[in-house]
Amino acid sequence: MSDYIAGELPAGTAGEMEAHLAECGGCRRTLEELRAVVAEAEALGPMAPPRDLWAGIAATIQAPLVPPHAQTKVIAFPGQAAAEARAREERTGRLSFSAPQLAAASIVLIAASSLATWLVGPGFGGGPLGFVDAMGSAGAVVAASDEAAPPELADELQALERTLEEARSVLDPNTVRILERNLAVIEQAIADSRLALQQDPENEFLARHLERVYERKLDFLREAARVAEWSD
Amino acid sequence: MAAHFETVDAKRAANGDHAAFERLYRDHVGRVYALCVRMVDEQSAEDLTQEIFIRAWNKLGTFKGDAQFGTWLHRLAVNHVLSRRETQRKREARNAGGELLARVMAPSRRSSGHALDLERAIHLLPERARDVFVLYDVEGYSHDEIAETLGVSVGTSKSQLHRARMLMRKHLD
Structure with a gap:
């Protein structure tokens, strides 16, 4: 599923995945949650140290x-x-x-x-x-x-x-x-x-x-x- | 243009210009410190960050300007963190195991709300999965780069990333 998110699945496999997602609510929810994790991780930014080092x-x-x-x-x-x-x-x-x-x-x-x-x-x-x-x-x-x-x-x-x-x-x-x-x-x-x-x-x-x-x-x-x- | 100025500062610093190196420090300390917090822990991050910049100073002569200074520094930081964490792990293996667990369960002081949950969840990941998650999803490394840095196969990097994401999803639920 992570390969699918990254767009790295071969076209045929990606097609099969999409067909499955169309029918499986559980997998759709998992995919949405994984995408949310990725989006939140990508949004993490720098942190200032608590004091000047x-x-x-x-x-x-x-x-x-x-x-x-x-x-x-x-x-x-x-x-x-x-x-x-x-x-x-x-x-x-x-x-x-x-x-x-x-x-x-x-x-x-x-x-x-x-x-x-x-x-x-x-x-x-x-x-x-x-x-x-x-x-x-x-x-x-x-x-x-x-x-x-x-x-x-x-x-x-x-x-x-x-x-x-x-x-x-x-x-x-x-x-x-x-x-x-x-x-x-x-x-x-x-x-x-x-x-x-x-x-x-x-x-x-x-x-x-x-x-x-x-x-x-x-x-x-x-x-x-x-x-x-x-x-x- | 910023990258150009950084390269100039890096060359000045390589010739002993402390002011130029301090500018580079100011620009990059936030990202380096965050990497240390996420890959190790908040308690060790300050020392690690200082060590990384001192190491960078000592190795500035090897910076040729082929890549951006930030990229060079970040690679150096990741390698230093991995090395130091290995040393720390060996030391902790000789001590009681409870200390590490207590530390990773400690919330970040400066994060809040969902970001706090995310930062804490990162520390709940198994070490290898955390490495790959931080490097790929947070820092934007490719699987090829991660495989080279961590000394694993690309397939391992991909599987660890998926494992990490699934665990993060569970922790954040």
Whole structure:
């Protein structure tokens, strides 16, 4: 009968159906009811969510450095800068990251707000994107950011931050600039996430998101500490 | 013309333009959310909708503009719902079965009158019949498209549709 409604029955079969419907009141009623169901279903429209979901989406899509499909646009070393970095590395023996290393590092750079303190501390204030200017006092931002870190992660985060603070001088300045540029985006994403959560504190999605961000931050700090060891 | 602007916005969003993506979200969130409510449930629909748009953002690089953005997004949404529902079903299978029944019996808060009955009746359908009913009668998919999406034959899609309609007729009686 649904094929008949859709007009998909072969002509002969459709004819037989119509002949039967002409004689059978029960089937006529069923057909009418099925057509009514179809008409009502087709009339169903969109539904507005009970609340605006954009804040949670925005917080998440702003957290990564860039959309994954465009990631290399941000993390790739400009050719000139890469050549200069390699030359500098050869001259000074200081640690520099290759483009693949930076690409790998970008995965864990997300939410590395404490590393931002490390990078934009004395000697790094006001990076190429005006990180400190944009964020206000870097220390204040990170302090506020740290307040939202899960308690079980806090001790290890602080220990790793101390390790990295001691090791920051071994990093190549070009590497620092790239990290700084990415971290400015990350820091903004953390701030946005926290703001969204403050505005919608019952949103479990946002809470889970912030927690995941801090877990990634911890992963990054661990990785960065290992890199610092290599440079000793 | 609207489709043209959407394609432009999709390309802008693929290059990281959040404002363009927000416009696409505003235009399509109602349809995506409704799909989630009807194919899963109202309680899960908000999370699913957010996940779908985040997934869409991450996959914008694969949108070539051959189809309309809405069509592309809707396919992505259906596939995500099917995937997540499978995960949820496995989880619920480990728990008491009463929770799911209680949820699907819960009326939609925002519907009223006959629309409420229709929405509730959709949730009383067996899962496969509900999938086909929502995709064919509500969303306008063809049986070929449904067969491909759900991994069933066209004949199965047709039989499930008829089964769903007959059950809907009964539920709405």
